[in-house]
Amino acid sequence: MSVDGVEMRFGGIVALAGVSFDVGRRQICGLIGPNGSGKTTLFNCISGIYRATKGGIAFNGTPVTGLPRHRMIGLGIGRTFQNVALFRSMTVRQNMLVGAHTSGRSGFIANALRLPAVRAEEHAANARADELIELLGLSHVAEDIVAGLPFGWQKRVELGRALIARP
Template sequence: MQLRQDSHTVPPPAPAAGPLLSVRKLRVRFGGITALDDVSFDVARGQIAGLIGPNGAGKTTLFNCLSRLYAYEQGAITFDGQPLEKLPRHRMAALGMGRTFQNLALFASMSVLDNIKVGQHARTRKGFLAHALRLPGVAAEEEACSQRAAELVRFLGLEQVARKPVADLPFGTRKRVELGRALASAPTLLLLDEPAAGLNHEEVGALGDLIRAIRDQFQLTVLLVEHHMGLVMSVSDHVVALNFGRRIAEGTPAEVQRDPEVIQAYLGAEA
């Protein structure tokens, strides 16, 4: 299905040259532990990129740096040509970065539809006073948000549970709700933090199809952290492998799968 574009939306400028995301020589320490050590890689526009590595490799730390939840002592991150070092974390959604989390970050007592509406907060223009006084334009903006959320509900196949509280839903369905919440912010880069965690085999297969559909439908870029190797290798155009905070391999899925350091990291020296 094709999602409606709001009539008041200004067409985006032509894509800039170069990668959408660039990470250069990133280093993060927690006390005496080095979580990331001189990590560098790029994510091209329109790409599905996978970030893999054993537990403790630094994948979620890197995601938290991209989201500005963690500070880094060395290196640089550039998103769509803009350095992130001095930007506050609340600017990330408006800048075009959407994210899901390992542990679901939803409002359990709110409905599916309302949770997805929350994701549009960074894209609305009317403030608290305008809503309190019901100034001109508020009703139109609320209607546009409701329509956008309803379209995302349909796209994600959530129509049957749209009015139900999130707390009443199974884990796999809540995963889709969080994905809808992230998409509601209209990101250009979608960060998926272990989206297959807790899903069964059938749900993982459907998730792979959904990730590709999201990239194509919304014309965005995806950076995926995941332990499920079958999923990562089937959907990714490019893969970056970390181990003990270092980048140990980068390339196509086939190249990374054959890399000796990746094999050793996952299967041990004897393999």
């Protein structure tokens, strides 16, 4: 990932002033800074929630600036949110499965008719959800509604929802 001269202004507030860095393949990179220094704003620019007022962001050589948000995961960019953004009335498993829909290839008609390919995709997504539920230590609450879970567990559900698409 290559972030090049990214600037983000909110009216008079300059939240990001010319941020540039590269993250290599398989590199693990942490971003630290005091409250209000612009970390979340940068993640929002990278994932397309905000459009940077200047500069460019590229992933695997593809410019992502201005790309619709729903295309991000197709490129391999997943994310979680500082304040969790789950579907509160849905279960742990259902929330995770939402993240899997982009890996499905079948279209609207195939889904409406529940063709075998659709069932195979659903089966694969459920198997992947099972793996992640186990990995994240959520087996005992897999069928529980997320709204009632402690914050830390909700964070894990979000991580699962991001990972299920294999970002």
